[in-house]
Structure formats: structure tokens, C-alpha cells
Amino acid sequence: MKAVVTTGNGGYDKLEYRDVPIPVPAPGEVLLKVLAAGVNNTEINTRLGWYSSSVEGGTEQLSQAGDGPASEDGGWNESTPFPFIQGTDCCGEVVAWGPGTNGPAIGKRVLVRACMRLNGFDSLDNIWMASDFDGAFAQYVTVPASEVFEIHCDWSDVELATIPCAYGTAENMLHRAGVTSADRLLVTGASGGVGSAVVQLAKRRGAHVIAVAGERKLDSVRSLGADQVVARGLDLAVQIEDSSVDVVIDNVAGEQVGTLLKLMSRGGRYASSGAIAGPITTIDMRDFYLKDLRMIGCTAWDEPVFPNLIGYIENGELRPLVAKAFELQDIATAQQEFLKKTHFGNFVLVPPLIRE
Template sequence: MGRNTLLQSIPSKMKAVVVTEYGGVEKLEERKVPVPIPKENEVLVKIYACAINNSDILMREGGYGTDTKSSEKAGWKREAISFPRIPGTDIAGEIVAVGENIDSSCLGERVVLFPFASSGPDGSEHMAEDITLMSSECDGGYAEYIAWPKELCRTMPLSSYVESSSFIVSCFTAWHMIEKSKVAPGEKILITGATGGVGSYAIQIASKVFGANVVALARDLSLKEKMIELGASEVLSYKSKTLSEDILEAAGGEIDVVLDVVGDPLFSTCLKVLRNGGRLAIAGAVAGAVTQLDIRTVYLKHLSILGCTLGTRKEFDQMLAAIREGKIQPLIDKTFPLGKAREAQEYFKDSGKFGKVILKNEG
């Protein structure tokens, strides 16, 4: 990096929180590590905020399993992680240095980072075999700086670093689920895990962007009013012993689309309440990754089951546009300084929170 490629003095070392090996929060360790140097077509971003996701927790715990053994420890690609690894996929920051082939006029831009790189063509980049996801295949945002391709940087949708970081993976995943499900205005949508990051953003997107009627499922009803404010027509507790009947009554009939992040405990209910020809979009399994399926239910009801992870650059840009237009509001529960990453991840797993948990870098 020459002088004309720098916005400010860049230190040689930075503070980062790394995962040293699979395990509990004790495997998160604060270290001083080299500041990355942007390569050709890359920029160096000074990180001011990074939201926490379930993927950060699952990466540390090795919770994705492998293709041959669901309980084996592995990362997001169902392969072994190379440790130490800096977690974090939801980054908002400022471009402070550029690599070769990048015009220095971008210095000072306040950006959010598209969270993965791949060689896949537009529209299927999220399905490429060589996908490189921050926090799994490469270092992420629990740090002071990151080097990232300039073409994967986008102007921050809001003026706040913290608020802008809150959307990146959770809201993006929710958007992709709804796009892939081809949700139409007036359709009846069931959203599980509705107080979580993906679920709470899905309520907003489905109701306020796509014009659907939303029934939200949550652990309890203490946050019912907040979910109604976000756009849910009805909010139900999944602890009900008559849950299927409750859903059908609340929706006024069978469901067109289910957006599920819970997994096993609600899987049979999701299939039961779908209409013939309904769609089930799955983007998580926070309460159980292995389930039983009566395949006859799928073909006799002509159901479509859609696996959803991340999304396309076009969808990411559409999401950012909706945020700028005020159709999707940031949902933030609490912020922590970077050095409190252990406490932040423990708090993140607290079922009582509503909205995103954010790590901040000061200065």
C-alpha cells in the first residue's frame, strides 16, 4: 500500500477475537494479529460494527455436521475449519486503503460488506462450489480491519454503522427465503422463530415489502405487540397443544408459505398447515437439525421444500434499497465492545432478546 492509497495511518497490528478450536465461549480469544493488506481489486475496511449471528455460534461449536455424520464437528460448508479463525459476517465500516486496480477515490466510503465471495454467475453465486464465507472459509468481522473485494462493498443503507450492520445476514437470508418462495401479495405466510434475527426481519419484509398476511410463531407471547408492530397479523406460541388448529384459525385457512428456521420440533406442523401446492422454505434448524419425514405428505400435497442460505447480489441490493426507503427497520437489542465477544455470544443465545446483538469498535 503506497501513501496515495491510504486514507489514514494504518497500524501493523490490530485487535481481533479468534476462535482457537471447536468448543464453548472459552475458545474465543482476544489477540493482536497482523492487519491484512488488500490485494489486487481489494480494499481495506476499518470495522466499526459487526452483528452476531447463529452462524458464528455454530462455527465455534462445529455445529453444522458433515455430509456423512450429522453430529460431527464441522463448519458452514460441512468441512473442517482452519483455526484460528476470526468469526463475524455482518460488517459495517469505512474504506481506509486500497489495493492495486482500485481507484483511491473510494477512500472514506462508509460501506457494508456482501458476506461471501464466489465465482458463480449472477443469480446463482450463492450456490457455487467455491463459495468463501466470512467467518468460515476466511476471517471475518470480530476485528478492527478486514480486506475484501471492492466489488462486494456496498454503500451503507443508513447513517449509523451499528444499525447498518444489523441487516446483513439475517435480513438478507429472510429476503432470499421470501424471494425464492415467490411470495405474492395477499398470501398467508407462517414464520417460525419470529423473535430471532431472520424471523423478525422476515415479518417486516413479507408484510411491508411483499404485501403478505403474516402469522408469527414464537416461544412465548411476551413480545407479541412488537411483532404486530413489525407487521404480523397474528402471533401464536408454539407451545400450544393445538398449534396446527390455532394456525389455521389465525390465518383463516391453510398456509401458502412457511418460512422456517426452527427445524425438527415444528417440521411436521409446518407440513400439516400448508395448502396443497404450498411452499416450505428452510434456512435454519436452531432447535433440531435431524427430523422424520413422511415422504407421502410431500407428494400427496404437491409441496415444494426449498433450502435457503444467503442469496444473490441482486437480492442484497434490493434489500438495501428497501432499507433506505424505510420499509425495513433495524432491530437492535444490545451492543458490546469487541473485547466482550464472549459475553456478547452468551447474551445472543438468551431466548429473551429481541433484535440483533452488535459488537462495536470505538474510534
């Protein structure tokens, strides 16, 4: 089969489009034909080695610097298993089951839960498809049967491939923060994959949403239901009243975190699962403890998150946001365009047609 193999930390030369063996499902696994695979920051960060504790800048800064750090701590759980196949988002079709394994019938269309709690949901231990084992940038992929969810809707394969990582991450932060219709919520990076998912999912919960995004994308973010939009780069302390925000969903981080805490009301909740502008920040601890704030780290997805998303889609409660689809072999072009951040919505890769 055709696949993109990531051979190590570094630039686009580490992405090799080549023939590899079709994987064979073991007991407890399912073999999927990949119909479409989304593009995320996660794959770029992993290739660049951004998860290394030695990195202090944002994704874009590291990408412009060239090769990623030659560091053994470049993975988020443990050393990244190079060479391997990336691709965190998978819309696929069931092809075969491993011995003694059951699930959706052959030919059914499914989504894969990318964040897997294989030790049970009482443990925060987790592994991720395409960071800890081979993912969906290929014509076929094997995954644990417990992580395959059949879906019935009129969305295209490309549209469904935008969901798992971005929307799972967004729903997990909202779930952990306990967002309800009583909340005023601020989301940074609202035009990105996760940010735009947060806007939709928070509005679905009835929250009042304040969205921060690039000026050219404000109308697009507003079209998702945001109640207030603020152009990135403006002084948030001027645009938003101090101590008026109940929940902050922030995957941008960088220098602005201290300002965000000042905007939060007493007992507010700050949730994050990323730091695309940079992982190192400074806060005034008095804002944190005098306001009784909660800071919530969100990596491991909680049990209701992915079933919730399947239900939202099947009930027509979400809108797919596809910016552009690329052929699998054009992954480097897709990632280059992704990092320009001029798009709205998600990029998706489509493997070559399998002739059966």
C-alpha cells in the same frame, strides 16, 4: 489491530481477544475499518462445530454440552480454517483498495455482502465471510471489492450492522419462495434476528403474515406488522387451519416440520436456511407429494437480494432492531446472552476506537 481470534471448536475459551497484523488488501480487494459487527447464530454454530454431520441437536443443546465435537467435518463447505477471525456482519468504512482495484471512495460507509458467489450467480457455489475467511470481529477486515455496497441513510453504524446476515438470509428465502401479496405466510422463530427480518420483509411484499414466537415477545412481533401471532409451544394444528398456509419460512426445524407441512396449502412452498431447534426431523411424505409442495433450501444468496436490501434501507422501508451493543472484547458475554433468547432484535459488537 485488536481482533477476536477463534482458535478451534469448543467453548468460550476458544475466543481470544488479542493483537494481530492489519490485513493488506490484494488486487481485487478492499480494506475496511470495521465500524460495527453483528452477532449471529452462524458464528456460534461454527465455533461449536454444529455444522458437523455428527451433530443431531440444536445450537442451545450443543452449547450447554460444553466443547464442540472434535470433528473434521465441522464446517459447512469444508473444514473450518482455524484459527481465524469470525464476524459475518460488517458495517465498515473504506480505508484502502488493493492494487488496480476501484470502488466507493475512501471514507465512504459500506455494508459487506456476507454470502459471496465468486463463481458467478449461475453457480450455487458460495463462500461466507467469517466462515471461510477472516471476518469483522476486528478493527480492520479485507473483502472482495465486488461484495462492498455503499449506503446512504441516517441509520447508525450499530443499526446497519444488524442487516447483512439476518436480513440477507430472510430476503433470500422470500425471493426464492416468490412471496407476493397473494400469500398467507407462516414464519417460525419470528422474534429472532432472521425471523423478525422475515416479518418486516414479507409485510413489505404485502403478504398476510402469521408469526410464531415466545409468548413474552408477541407484542414486539405484532408491532412489526404481523397479522396474527401464535405463542411458541401451542399446538399449531389447533391454532392454524389445516392446508391454509401458502408459504412457510422455517429456521427452527426440529420436531415441528411435519406439523408445518400439514398446515400448507396445495402447491405451497417451504423455505429454510437453518435448524436452531435441531436438524433431524420426521415428515409424512404423503403431505409432501400429495399436496405438490416445494421444499426450498436456501444458503447461497441470489443476485438481487443484497441490492434489494440496500434499496429498502435507503427508501425508509425497514426498521432497524438493535437489542444491545457490546464492546468487541466482551464477545463471550454477548454470545452467552444471545443464547438465552430473551432479547428482541440483534446484538452488535463495536471494536475499540481507532486513533489515526
